Amino acid sequence: MTSKESILNAIKNHKPEATALPELLVFPKEPQLIERYEKGLNGNGGKLQQVQSLAEVQQYVNSHYTADQLVASLVDEVSGNVDVRKISDPHDLEHVEVAVVRGELGVAENGAIWMPEANVVHRVLPFIAQHLIIIIEEETLLTNMHEAYQKVNVAESGYGVFIAGPSKTADIEQSLVIGAHGPRSLTVFLLRKS
Amino acid sequence: MRVGLFIPCYVDQFYPKAAQATLELLEKYNVKVEYPLGQTCCGQPMANSGYERFGKASSDLFLKNFGHFDYIVAPSGSCTLHVKDHVLPKEAPSPKIYELCEFLTDVLKVEHVEASFPYKVGFHSSCHGLRGLRIAKCSERMDPEFNKPLSLLNKVQNIQMVELDRKDECCGFGGTFAIAEEAVSVTMGNDRLADHQRQGVEVLTGADMSCLMHLEGLIKRQKSPIKVMHIAEILNGNPV
Amino acid sequence: MKEHTHAQAAAEFIKDDARTHWHDETLWHVRSKRDLSAQGIPEWETLRDRASATKDYVLSHLGELLEQFESNALANGVEVLWAKDAKEHNEHVYRILQENKVENIVKSKSILTEECGLNHYLEDKGYDVVDTDLGERIIQFAKQAPSHIVLPAIHLKKQDIGEIFHKHIGTDKGASDPGYLTEAARQHLRKKFVEANAAITGVNFGIAETGGFVVCTNEGNADMGTHLADIHIACMGIEKLIPRAADLGVFLRLLARSATGQSITNYSSHFHKAAPGKKLYIILVDNGRTEQLAREDFKNSLKCIRCGACMNTCPIYRRSGGYSYNSTVPGPIGSILSPGKDLKKFSTLPFASTLCGSCSDVCPVKINIHEQLYKWRQVITENVDMGASKRLSMRVAGATFGKPVLYDLAGKMARTALKFTPDSLVYSSLNVWGKHRDLPEVPKESFKEWYKKNRN
Numbered sequence: 001m002t003s004k005e006s007i008l009n010a011i012k013n014h015k016p017e018a019t020a021l022p023e024l025l026v027f028p029k030e031p032q033l034i035e036r037y038e039k040g041l042n043g044n045g046g047k048l049q050q051v052q053s054l055a056e057v058q059q060y061v062n063s064h065y066t067a068d069q070l071v072a073s074l075v076d077e078v079s080g081n082v083d084v085r086k087i088s089d090p091h092d093l094e095h096v097e098v099a100v101v102r103g104e105l106g107v108a109e110n111g112a113i114w115m116p117e118a119n120v121v122h123r124v125l126p127f128i129a130q131h132l133i134i135i136i137e138e139e140t141l142l143t144n145m146h147e148a149y150q151k152v153n154v155a156e157s158g159y160g161v162f163i164a165g166p167s168k169t170a171d172i173e174q175s176l177v178i179g180a181h182g183p184r185s186l187t188v189f190l191l192r193k194s
Numbered sequence: 195m196r197v198g199l200f201i202p203c204y205v206d207q208f209y210p211k212a213a214q215a216t217l218e219l220l221e222k223y224n225v226k227v228e229y230p231l232g233q234t235c236c237g238q239p240m241a242n243s244g245y246e247r248f249g250k251a252s253s254d255l256f257l258k259n260f261g262h263f264d265y266i267v268a269p270s271g272s273c274t275l276h277v278k279d280h281v282l283p284k285e286a287p288s289p290k291i292y293e294l295c296e297f298l299t300d301v302l303k304v305e306h307v308e309a310s311f312p313y314k315v316g317f318h319s320s321c322h323g324l325r326g327l328r329i330a331k332c333s334e335r336m337d338p339e340f341n342k343p344l345s346l347l348n349k350v351q352n353i354q355m356v357e358l359d360r361k362d363e364c365c366g367f368g369g370t371f372a373i374a375e376e377a378v379s380v381t382m383g384n385d386r387l388a389d390h391q392r393q394g395v396e397v398l399t400g401a402d403m404s405c406l407m408h409l410e411g412l413i414k415r416q417k418s419p420i421k422v423m424h425i426a427e428i429l430n431g432n433p434v
Numbered sequence: 435m436k437e438h439t440h441a442q443a444a445a446e447f448i449k450d451d452a453r454t455h456w457h458d459e460t461l462w463h464v465r466s467k468r469d470l471s472a473q474g475i476p477e478w479e480t481l482r483d484r485a486s487a488t489k490d491y492v493l494s495h496l497g498e499l500l501e502q503f504e505s506n507a508l509a510n511g512v513e514v515l516w517a518k519d520a521k522e523h524n525e526h527v528y529r530i531l532q533e534n535k536v537e538n539i540v541k542s543k544s545i546l547t548e549e550c551g552l553n554h555y556l557e558d559k560g561y562d563v564v565d566t567d568l569g570e571r572i573i574q575f576a577k578q579a580p581s582h583i584v585l586p587a588i589h590l591k592k593q594d595i596g597e598i599f600h601k602h603i604g605t606d607k608g609a610s611d612p613g614y615l616t617e618a619a620r621q622h623l624r625k626k627f628v629e630a631n632a633a634i635t636g637v638n639f640g641i642a643e644t645g646g647f648v649v650c651t652n653e654g655n656a657d658m659g660t661h662l663a664d665i666h667i668a669c670m671g672i673e674k675l676i677p678r679a680a681d682l683g684v685f686l687r688l689l690a691r692s693a694t695g696q697s698i699t700n701y702s703s704h705f706h707k708a709a710p711g712k713k714l715y716i717i718l719v720d721n722g723r724t725e726q727l728a729r730e731d732f733k734n735s736l737k738c739i740r741c742g743a744c745m746n747t748c749p750i751y752r753r754s755g756g757y758s759y760n761s762t763v764p765g766p767i768g769s770i771l772s773p774g775k776d777l778k779k780f781s782t783l784p785f786a787s788t789l790c791g792s793c794s795d796v797c798p799v800k801i802n803i804h805e806q807l808y809k810w811r812q813v814i815t816e817n818v819d820m821g822a823s824k825r826l827s828m829r830v831a832g833a834t835f836g837k838p839v840l841y842d843l844a845g846k847m848a849r850t851a852l853k854f855t856p857d858s859l860v861y862s863s864l865n866v867w868g869k870h871r872d873l874p875e876v877p878k879e880s881f882k883e884w885y886k887k888n889r890n
Contacts, residue, residue: 376441
């Protein structure tokens with residue numbers, strides 16, 4: 001008997017009485033999505049900037065990073081100096097200072113942003129960069145995680161991640177430190193409806 | 195309505211005043227209380243020690259003494275819980291057992307308490323009443339607020355209830371835990387006590403004499419001036 | 435070999451009063467953050483009910499869901515392996531490492547691999563496994579086990595960690611600033627991430643309907659490891675399944691809030707397929723779980739999502755430390771899981787509780803932890819030698835309480851004895867109660883005696 005068979009047999013022999021699969025939950029919509037989103041994001045150590053156009057993101061990058069720092073942008077309207085799509089080995093991203101990517105949607109209750117593989121090209125990009133900038137559109141804001149999972153097909157791509165803040169730890173005496181292994185900051189640019 | 199009074203063994207032996215106050219209080223609310231003289235113990239000490247099977251004789255005796263009542267009332271959340279979960283039959287007809295504050299609130303629907311108690315009082319929320327019988331909302335759950343014993347205490351004239359830093363942490367009594375895990379038990383008790391001391395408590399009360407016995411033991415050893423009284427004594431208007 | 439009881443280990447821990455209270459306060463702070471966070475969710479109790487019901491469904495359909503999970507994972511190009519026990523799990527990992535000529539391994543937090551003793555096993559085979567969660571790296575340097583499942587180094591003070599880092603990664607002697615130490619670990623571990631060929635992770639949730647799984651971290655260490663290495667090995671207990679991806683809405687809302695009070699971990703990574711040119715393995719591990727499933731009274735301990743909330747709230751855990759449980763999973767949940775693995779070894783754990791019930795009420799999947807502690811006690815006294823005197827005293831107590839005449843007499847005798855016994859005897863070291871507590875004042879008559887005189 002294989003291990004699989006023996007495990008499945010053991011389960012079959014002692015199966016608890018069947019219970020029903022619960023219905024999915026739906027809760028009322030949050031009326032103040034942007035305020036709630038900002039609160040959620042700040043709680044995780046991220047910062048929100050509301051902008052009318054992506055030119056403002058470009059300005060932000062220009063004023064915060066110098067020409068000798070590596071800027072990896074996957075957003076057409078924001079220029080960088082690393083072409084992520086031309087890189088084949090993700091290790092080559094090791095010295096990226098800031099990555100600029102688009103998020104699919106934002107969740108107001110906790111600040112989380114859904115980031116499918118296609119938006120980052122290399123899975124490691126939003127982790128290995130010293131700083132992370134994510135752009136989301138106001139229309140994509142949702143109330144809670146239930147809505148997010150209704151919207152997202154997590155199996156569509158090989159990998160996807162909810163990013164809700166910068167890399168952080170509190171493993172030393174519960175003291176919060178931002179910048180554990182990954183980004184030392186997360187700035188979310190919320191593109192307002194025009 | 196036939197009401198039987200169940201006085202847990204250690205209350206009977208060591209805290210007769212709490213038992214008398216319970217009886218007198220119920221009588222004040224015009225409840226005709228019967229006290230079966232053949233009663234002993236509900237069997238909890240054996241059961242919580244892992245010897246539920248040795249508690250059979252006391253369970254049987256309990257049913258013999260109390261089986262015919264409509265209601266059983268006891269001045270102890272812990273013993274009430276044990277009887278409810280492990281002694282009374284699950285199916286009707288079976289008497290309903292209530293902890294005293296529960297009975298006053300839910301059955302008698304007490305609106306008025308004829309007592310004055312001009313002291314700073316700290317309430318120790320005993321776990322079995324709190325999380326077992328749900329006589330109040332515990333801090334862990336996110337339900338609407340309610341607190342049966344505190345609502346009753348707040349009806350007492352001139353009483354000054356204090357807010358604790360940790361409003362419902364366990365005192366560390368736990369029956370035989372108090373002996374088997376003496377070091378942890380004593381540390382927990384002293385920590386609870388320190389909370390009451392920080393708030394300037396003069397009288398420490400609660401709905402379970404067992405927890406109070408443990409805390410009182412620590413208070414006396416520390417030679418702290420805090421007095422300990424069962425909630426029935428305060429509601430009954432007993433002096434300190 | 436000296437037998438380990440929880441009480442002895444706890445008494446040892448408590449000798450350092452200042453440290454005990456520091457430990458208690460630190461964890462109480464985490465519990466308070468959890469409360470604050472849960473208070474912000476009006477539907478909190480509904481979420482708990484739903485999470486519990488979903489896990490009940492999983493346990494009662496475990497076989498079907500595992501097969502569904504496997505076939506979907508296989509369709510995603512994932513290699514799925516099954517392991518009956520820790521040994522087989524470790525052998526699978528070893529074989530994968532050998533086949534892929536792996537030299538450098540990074541690992542993110544996995545309680546399952548702790549349970550299986552994977553690090554020691556691989557070290558014996560000559561591998562260096564680098565734990566990358568900061569807390570785990572700290573205790574790995576110190577050659578210690580985690581003392582908490584979410585906060586592995588919670589028992590250490592920053593000065594202790596400063597010492598450990600000074601010794602192992604050359605931080606300044608005496609330096610203990612958390613920011614400085616974390617930065618040093620970041621630089622040290624970044625090299626390890628870049629060099630790694632294989633990354634091992636645990637699994638927070640396996641999704642039956644998609645064959646994918648979710649790993650939650652705040653540091654991003656699971657992602658740094660898996661996305662840079664060519665091989666990803668995910669080790670997953672068979673109870674980690676959920677039926678649908680949409681169920682994650684409930685579980686991710688509860689997990690981090692229950693664990694630390696955060697609204698969500700900063701990274702919730704969903705893995706379905708390996709990146710092009712890389713390999714993804716999932717090892718499904720039983721290691722006693724099907725035995726626990728067979729125990730009617732204890733099966734729903736398998737609903738646990740490893741948030742650690744029961745440890746943070748437990749007044750005993752907070753004052754006795756994780757090591758006092760001598761078990762991979764300590765605290766209340768560990769005390770109901772461990773006896774199923776070794777009844778004798780863990781026989782004192784279900785007694786390391788006042789049955790206060792706080793654990794059951796913080797549990798996001800509503801495991802009736804304190805009721806199971808009670809039930810384990812009954813099993814243990816039947817099957818483990820608890821000492822003849824304890825058994826006898828319980829039997830005598832049982833018999834006494836069964837007979838009113840005996841009870842009345844015993845009560846009277848006890849009161850009389852206490853009254854006339856000199857304090858020096860009552861409070862001798864033999865009397866455990868009296869070491870730090872006075873006994874109640876002895877009344878002149880029992881309530882029953884008073885009642886007979888005054889009411890009958």
